[in-house]
Amino acid sequence: MTHSATASQWSSRIGFILASAGSAIGLGAIWKFPYWAGANGGAAFILPYVLFTFTVGVALVMAETAIGRLGRGCAAVSMGRAGGPVFALTGAAAVFTAFLILSYYAVVGGWCVSYLLDAIAGQAVSADAVTLRERFGDLVETGGRSVVWLFVFLLMTCGTVIFGVERGIERLSRILMPALFVLMLCLTVRSLTLPGAAAGVEYLLHFSPEDLTPEAILNAMGYTFFSLSLGAGILVTYGAYLPRETRIPGASMWVAALSVQASLLAGLTIMPAVFAFGLAPDAGPGLVFVTIPLVFSQLPLGGLLAALFYVCLVVVALTSSVSLLEVVVAHMTGRWHLSRRRAVVAAFAALFAAGCVPALSFGPWSDWRIFGRTAFDFLDFVCSNLLMPAGGLAVALLAGRSAWPAVAAELSSPACRPGTIAVVRVLLRRLAPVLVAVACLQSLLG
Numbered sequence: 001m002t003h004s005a006t007a008s009q010w011s012s013r014i015g016f017i018l019a020s021a022g023s024a025i026g027l028g029a030i031w032k033f034p035y036w037a038g039a040n041g042g043a044a045f046i047l048p049y050v051l052f053t054f055t056v057g058v059a060l061v062m063a064e065t066a067i068g069r070l071g072r073g074c075a076a077v078s079m080g081r082a083g084g085p086v087f088a089l090t091g092a093a094a095v096f097t098a099f100l101i102l103s104y105y106a107v108v109g110g111w112c113v114s115y116l117l118d119a120i121a122g123q124a125v126s127a128d129a130v131t132l133r134e135r136f137g138d139l140v141e142t143g144g145r146s147v148v149w150l151f152v153f154l155l156m157t158c159g160t161v162i163f164g165v166e167r168g169i170e171r172l173s174r175i176l177m178p179a180l181f182v183l184m185l186c187l188t189v190r191s192l193t194l195p196g197a198a199a200g201v202e203y204l205l206h207f208s209p210e211d212l213t214p215e216a217i218l219n220a221m222g223y224t225f226f227s228l229s230l231g232a233g234i235l236v237t238y239g240a241y242l243p244r245e246t247r248i249p250g251a252s253m254w255v256a257a258l259s260v261q262a263s264l265l266a267g268l269t270i271m272p273a274v275f276a277f278g279l280a281p282d283a284g285p286g287l288v289f290v291t292i293p294l295v296f297s298q299l300p301l302g303g304l305l306a307a308l309f310y311v312c313l314v315v316v317a318l319t320s321s322v323s324l325l326e327v328v329v330a331h332m333t334g335r336w337h338l339s340r341r342r343a344v345v346a347a348f349a350a351l352f353a354a355g356c357v358p359a360l361s362f363g364p365w366s367d368w369r370i371f372g373r374t375a376f377d378f379l380d381f382v383c384s385n386l387l388m389p390a391g392g393l394a395v396a397l398l399a400g401r402s403a404w405p406a407v408a409a410e411l412s413s414p415a416c417r418p419g420t421i422a423v424v425r426v427l428l429r430r431l432a433p434v435l436v437a438v439a440c441l442q443s444l445l446g
């Protein structure tokens with residue numbers, strides 16, 4: 001076992017925060033959050049989501065990061081060092097989870113790149129819903145085009161990770177994350193100032209106590225996990241590159257706060273715009289590819305706004321996939337002793353091969369079903385509902401119980417308020433395992 005993964009470090013605290021926020025803020029925030037929040041009762045979804053994020057979510061972010069900095073290796077090595085062979089195995093499972101997530105996440109990333117190029121060429125927006133639907137169908141269902149864009153998107157991801165932690169991932173995040181914030185803010189202001197925008201805000205934020213169903217709460221829990229990139233070894237891997245002098249609790253709070261802010265901004269951009277033009281808010285996955293271009297076609301400078309919007313989508317998709325790839329590459333360099341360059345090339349080949357399956361599952365292979373789902377939906381279900389919660393459970397058990405003394409020491413170096421450690425302990429020991437187990441069971445049975 002080498003320590004090659006440990007040679008890399010973030011140049012500073014802010015580097016870690018931006019890269020981790022880059023991982024957290026992804027297609028989840030822009031593509032999933034707005035329609036999920038709407039469909040699950042607005043504030044009845046958002047309140048538990050914010051509550052989970054700042055309790056169990058942030059505690060798990062701290063736990064993963066602390067385990068990473070303790071172990072200074074890939075997810076499997078760090079978890080093994082903290083808790084022995086069983087946890088090394090759960091760490092390896094997390095690496096596999098990251099690989100699987102990336103194989104379908106990159107498919108959607110490829111669509112985003114394709115739409116961005118269309119938008120730059122002035123072809124993304126149209127006032128005709130049928131044309132837009134056909135265009136999306138063409139891209140997704142012909143198969144061949146989806147595979148080409150998957151290839152391009154994976155090249156972009158690998159092209160970043162090959163430069164390493166500081167020169168690749170950190171530099172990308174330092175440039176793109178602030179730019180993303182400014183762009184999203186502009187789009188939010190534009191959307192909120194449209195006539196009729198208030199109906200969208202109302203749809204997103206309305207609160208009726210009867211909407212607070214167990215299902216909405218569990219969905220909020222699942223979204224918290226996905227949006228903080230928990231349970232796939234991301235923060236364990238990123239934590240291994242964290243300088244000693246960084247306070248983990250403070251940095252973790254920043255990551256959680258940035259992630260919540262991005263989801264809320266995305267919701268407050270998309271829903272007001274959709275309502276202002278009387279469109280359907282529950283178009284699901286097609287929302288950002290069909291509904292949004294329709295919205296832009298109605299606005300002055302719509303083509304430009306559309307290009308900015310798809311820049312945002314590509315940025316969030318890229319910084320998230322980079323984090324997923326780093327988990328895999330850190331494992332290949334640390335465990336299998338490959339050079340970073342070889343690891344990236346091998347990962348590229350494997351991911352492209354694996355990604356073709358979900359990419360083709362919208363078109364030529366759509367008849368091939370696994371437990372009644374297409375390959376894409378099946379992968380998403382297995383990762384989001386089973387593997388990630390299981391990974392989160394492993395982290396909670398490891399950090400809260402088996403390795404608590406070491407984790408507590410890591411969290412309090414450099415010194416933080418003792419109260420923080422006591423609260424994190426209760427969250428990791430008592431609340432996290434129960435909540436995650438319930439969420440797992442519900443998704444299995446439901």
Ligand code: TRP
Nearest residue numbers: 024026027028226227229232320
């Ligand atoms: N958090 C990202 C999003 O919201 C997705 C993501 C990146 C992710 N890495 C992850 C999800 C690891 C789960 C685990 O889109």
